[in-house]
Amino acid sequence: MSLLGYSVLEAREKLRQGEVSAVELAEAYLGQIERVEDEVNAYLHLDAERTLDEARRAGEGDGELAGLPTAIKDVLCTRGIPTTCGSRMLEKFVPVYTATCVDQVTAAGAVYLGKTNMDEFAMGSSTENSAFGPTRNPWDTGRVPGGSSGGSAAAVAAGEAPWALGTDTGGSIRQPAAFCGVVGFKPTYGAVSRYGLVAFASSFDQVGPITRTVRDAALMFRFLVGKDPRDSTSVALPGKPQVPGDGSLEGVRIGVVAELSGEGIDAVVRRVFEEALAALEGAGAAIGEAAMPHAEYCIPAYYILAPAEASANLARYDGVRYGFRAEGAGDVIEMYEHTRGAGFGDEVKRRIMLGTYALSAGYYEAYYGQAQKVRRLVRQDFETAFGEFDFLVSPTTPTTAFALGEKVDDPLTMYMSDVCTTPANLAGTPAISIPAGLAEGLPVGLQIFGRACEDEKLLEAAHAAEQAIGFDAVPPLLAEVI
Amino acid sequence: MEYEAVIGLEIHVELSTRSKMFCGCRVEFGGEPNTRTCPVCLAHPGALPVINRQAIRYLCRIALALDCSIPEVSVFHRKNYFYPDLPKGYQISQYDQPFAVDGGLETVVDGERVRIGIERVHMEEDTAKNVHAGESGRIAGSVYSLIDFNRSGTPLVEIVTRPDIRSPQMARAFLNDLKNTLLYLDVSDCNMEEGSLRCDANVSIRPAGTSELGVKTELKNMNSFRHLEKGLAQEIERQKQILEEGGRVVQQTVHFDVATGTISALRSKEEAHDYRYFPEPDLLPLRIGAETVEQVRQEMPELPAVRAERYVSEYGLPDYDARVLTSDRQLAEFFEECTGIYGDAKKVSNWVMGELLAWLNESGSDLEGCKATPAALAELLGMVDGGEVNANTAKEVFAEICSTGAAPAEIVKEKGLGQISDESELEQLAAAVLEENPKQLEQYRAGKEKVIGFFVGQVMKKTGGRANPKLVNQVLRKKLSE
Numbered sequence: 030m031s032l033l034g035y036s037v038l039e040a041r042e043k044l045r046q047g048e049v050s051a052v053e054l055a056e057a058y059l060g061q062i063e064r065v066e067d068e069v070n071a072y073l074h075l076d077a078e079r080t081l082d083e084a085r086r087a088g089e090g091d092g093e094l095a096g097l098p099t100a101i102k103d104v105l106c107t108r109g110i111p112t113t114c115g116s117r118m119l120e121k122f123v124p125v126y127t128a129t130c131v132d133q134v135t136a137a138g139a140v141y142l143g144k145t146n147m148d149e150f151a152m153g154s155s156t157e158n159s160a161f162g163p164t165r166n167p168w169d170t171g172r173v174p175g176g177s178s179g180g181s182a183a184a185v186a187a188g189e190a191p192w193a194l195g196t197d198t199g200g201s202i203r204q205p206a207a208f209c210g211v212v213g214f215k216p217t218y219g220a221v222s223r224y225g226l227v228a229f230a231s232s233f234d235q236v237g238p239i240t241r242t243v244r245d246a247a248l249m250f251r252f253l254v255g256k257d258p259r260d261s262t263s264v265a266l267p268g269k270p271q272v273p274g275d276g277s278l279e280g281v282r283i284g285v286v287a288e289l290s291g292e293g294i295d296a297v298v299r300r301v302f303e304e305a306l307a308a309l310e311g312a313g314a315a316i317g318e319a320a321m322p323h324a325e326y327c328i329p330a331y332y333i334l335a336p337a338e339a340s341a342n343l344a345r346y347d348g349v350r351y352g353f354r355a356e357g358a359g360d361v362i363e364m365y366e367h368t369r370g371a372g373f374g375d376e377v378k379r380r381i382m383l384g385t386y387a388l389s390a391g392y393y394e395a396y397y398g399q400a401q402k403v404r405r406l407v408r409q410d411f412e413t414a415f416g417e418f419d420f421l422v423s424p425t426t427p428t429t430a431f432a433l434g435e436k437v438d439d440p441l442t443m444y445m446s447d448v449c450t451t452p453a454n455l456a457g458t459p460a461i462s463i464p465a466g467l468a469e470g471l472p473v474g475l476q477i478f479g480r481a482c483e484d485e486k487l488l489e490a491a492h493a494a495e496q497a498i499g500f501d502a503v504p505p506l507l508a509e510v511i
Numbered sequence: 512m513e514y515e516a517v518i519g520l521e522i523h524v525e526l527s528t529r530s531k532m533f534c535g536c537r538v539e540f541g542g543e544p545n546t547r548t549c550p551v552c553l554a555h556p557g558a559l560p561v562i563n564r565q566a567i568r569y570l571c572r573i574a575l576a577l578d579c580s581i582p583e584v585s586v587f588h589r590k591n592y593f594y595p596d597l598p599k600g601y602q603i604s605q606y607d608q609p610f611a612v613d614g615g616l617e618t619v620v621d622g623e624r625v626r627i628g629i630e631r632v633h634m635e636e637d638t639a640k641n642v643h644a645g646e647s648g649r650i651a652g653s654v655y656s657l658i659d660f661n662r663s664g665t666p667l668v669e670i671v672t673r674p675d676i677r678s679p680q681m682a683r684a685f686l687n688d689l690k691n692t693l694l695y696l697d698v699s700d701c702n703m704e705e706g707s708l709r710c711d712a713n714v715s716i717r718p719a720g721t722s723e724l725g726v727k728t729e730l731k732n733m734n735s736f737r738h739l740e741k742g743l744a745q746e747i748e749r750q751k752q753i754l755e756e757g758g759r760v761v762q763q764t765v766h767f768d769v770a771t772g773t774i775s776a777l778r779s780k781e782e783a784h785d786y787r788y789f790p791e792p793d794l795l796p797l798r799i800g801a802e803t804v805e806q807v808r809q810e811m812p813e814l815p816a817v818r819a820e821r822y823v824s825e826y827g828l829p830d831y832d833a834r835v836l837t838s839d840r841q842l843a844e845f846f847e848e849c850t851g852i853y854g855d856a857k858k859v860s861n862w863v864m865g866e867l868l869a870w871l872n873e874s875g876s877d878l879e880g881c882k883a884t885p886a887a888l889a890e891l892l893g894m895v896d897g898g899e900v901n902a903n904t905a906k907e908v909f910a911e912i913c914s915t916g917a918a919p920a921e922i923v924k925e926k927g928l929g930q931i932s933d934e935s936e937l938e939q940l941a942a943a944v945l946e947e948n949p950k951q952l953e954q955y956r957a958g959k960e961k962v963i964g965f966f967v968g969q970v971m972k973k974t975g976g977r978a979n980p981k982l983v984n985q986v987l988r989k990k991l992s993e
Binding site: 105106112114119122124125126128223224225226227228230231232258259260261262337338340341343344345347349350351361365385388389390393397 | 550553554555556557558559560561562589591593595598599600601656658785787788789792793794795
């Protein structure tokens with residue numbers, strides 16, 4: 030079997046046994062990138078020489094992740110390597126420091142593979158908002174990979190990376206993972222340091238792994254967690270998370286969130302979702318119906334709070350200290366206007382305007398204040414539901430991957446792609462998307478929500494669910510080579 | 512018509528912590544531009560703030576000294592506006608949940624004690640410094656501007672008074688007492704010229720005896736006590752003129768021009784910023800904890816008012832002396848140390864308030880520039896008591912000590928300022944004086960004994976004031992009775 034067929038755990042084992050060298054593994058992934066990248070466009074930055082160089086050195090080291098090629102969403106700062114956030118504004122920006130989470134995996138011996146494409150500043154659900162061209166879904170290159178971590182999800186799905194770092198603000202890990210038929214895990218808010226993650230919406234943003242299997246996600250999660258003195262909102266989880274063994278769903282109470290699983294969900298998605306539920310039940314899970322009474326307010330609340338935070342977070346891109354600066358301005362106000370006018374894409378501008386408006390004098394209470402109340406209520410909804418169930422489930426997305434260009438001129442419809450994912454970000458709880466099956470040849474994701482800070486239990490259950498469902502399809506452009 | 516001024520002050524104090532408010536960069540005035548910066552205080556993408564513990568302890572000291580109540584929780588907010596000296600595009604400040612509220616500080620104006628209410632004390636960060644290249648040094652008409660981020664992120668405490676101040680003199684007295692208190696607390700160097708203590712004022716006037724507030728203006732740029740007093744007087748006068756001419760005061764920010772001593776309008780409040788405050792999502796609400804507050808309270812230095820009371824009860828000093836001595840922490844410490852060595856508190860007080868303050872006034876120096884030590888003054892006073900030098904000469908010697916730091920005995924010896932107590936030498940001089948003034952001698956002999964004072968004066972004159980006056984008197988009486 031080609032090296033590209035291995036999971037991270039398998040590849041790590043082969044590396045340890047000396048059956049495969051770090052350079053061979055790196056070459057395998059670089060080869061696949063060479064083969065399919067023109068079609069997929071998952072990466073914004075590649076440096077084969079650097080990758081091979083690091084692989085050579087990692088091969089000699091004894092780090093726990095020694096020699097593991099790693100793709101990094103281009104929203105995480107990497108010292109000496111461009112970090113663009115998919116934006117013209119940062120097209121030539123090279124950070125002077127590395128994000129904590131990247132540092133941690135690098136310290137364990139991981140090898141740099143590339144920086145992945147994304148919606149500009151992580152704002153979008155299709156990766157079409159990248160200033161550097163969209164990423165295409167490896168299952169059907171006429172379709173979007175989802176977003177905003179579309180590059181990371183597509184890279185893993187296409188065999189262009191064994192795993193990738195993503196970030197999830199309203200679903201940006203889980204939604205593209207669902208569209209691309211891979212695993213996407215958004216940990217509890219604060220479990221992974223945000224230091225070096227270029228902020229979109231600080232109280233929502235969370236880093237997580239995109240992998241082929243749940244056990245791989247759990248393994249990578251081990252290296253990402255930890256309270257970081259540089260991030261005041263980071264938290265220490267109780268105990269270092271373990272990679273799940275052979276878990277069981279026997280007697281596990283699973284609540285299907287009615288509000289996220291019925292109306293508004295495509296029939297084909299619902300069918301695959303229901304088949305997945307049957308598989309869980311078959312594995313011994315007790316399935317019931319859970320209520321999330323405030324689910325319908327999640328999208329409006331999210332699209333007020335996140336843009337509000339973004340309007341401040343993106344104020345630093347003013348052309349003064351780094352990044353893009355428009356030439357020829359007569360004074361400082363003009364410089365701001367021209368720089369931000371030309372440096373940001375439409376969706377980023379739209380959200381800055383939304384957020385600025387929501388925070389304006391006279392509107393604050395009606396928008397920001399109300400949305401904060403919804404946020405508290407959604408948190409309560411989760412608490413209530415978790416009183417009755419161990420885990421909650423829903424489809425990850427209401428549809429399968431849509432066609433490139435299909436929703437690009439219709440922001441509201443685009444925003445509805447996040448309907449199932451935003452509740453976890455509003456509440457700060459962990460959630461994971463695992464492949465549930467295919468609908469008309471396209472992947473469908475099963476989303477599982479866990480209790481805050483019980484990420485390890487969530488991963489155990491997700492692993493058992495993955496075994497019960499037994500999904501093992503890969504897109505054609507990977508199937509051809511493994 | 513008689514008018515009454517209503518004044519409230521907003522005071523900004525830069526704390527003298529080792530590091531900045533939200534990063535580890537050193538706090539220091541001046542220096543090579545942009546040498547004390549990091550990703551956090553330059554607002555690089557992905558960098559996050561971390562609260563400086565020491566700054567919060569200093570803030571707590573200030574709040575306690577100003578008799579404020581400290582709520583359990585205070586919240587950091589983002590204050591949004593664009594300016595090149597504000598790298599994030601927002602300032603981290605506090606808004607509707609400040610660190611401390613409802614305090615007061617007593618001051619004395621025209622011998623009367625007044626308590627000025629403190630509305631709030633909150634924590635924020637300082638901006639960078641713009642340097643405008645051009646003739647005026649202002650942004651208008653400048654050719655280009657440079658930014659020095661060394662100051663960016665310096666801990667800044669804002670103290671807001673209630674509108675309890677009624678005159679420019681009262682404002683000055685209050686600010687002086689506030690500065691003194693802050694110096695006692697050892698939290699800031701309070702250097703107005705370097706900008707570590709800055710003061711803005713809200714000013715309105717109303718017909719005397721009425722209670723309705725007039726339209727206020729905000730007076731900025733008063734970088735010394737003198738400017739504060741002068742600026743306020745100017746502004747009150749300007750408002751009076753407007754009202755007397757039947758006009759209306761416009762709510763606006765005005766600027767006191769130090770060079771011309773005039774007031775000019777900066778911008779109208781109508782076009783004021785909407786700062787779009789919202790809670791800073793990168794920082795958790797600040798919970799100071801009763802224990803920490805108690806700890807800080809225990810460590811509080813003795814404040815001026817308490818110290819003044821102690822001087823009255825412990826040293827038996829008059830209230831006036833006690834207040835003058837404690838009006839400056841260093842002065843008070845000089846006094847106490849000297850009294851500790853010398854013993855007679857009132858005598859030390861007289862010398863400190865008389866000679867030391869006179870020297871400071873004349874030389875325009877502060878105590879740090881004065882080379883006299885408390886021990887040197889104690890030694891000098893001992894020499895006066897021992898008749899080694901007379902009191903008047905000692906004053907000269909003391910001034911010399913202040914300037915040069917030389918030991919009192921050395922100055923006396925070197926300059927031949929020692930008191931003449933040699934009886935035979937004085938006898939010769941006395942004889943000469945009597946011989947030179949036959950007319951006065953005749954008067955004496957005729958029973959006009961008061962003339963002896965004239966003879967003493969003449970002897971003193973001949974010795975340049977160095978003769979021991981008591982001894983001269985004795986010698987003269989002996990001679991005259993011969």
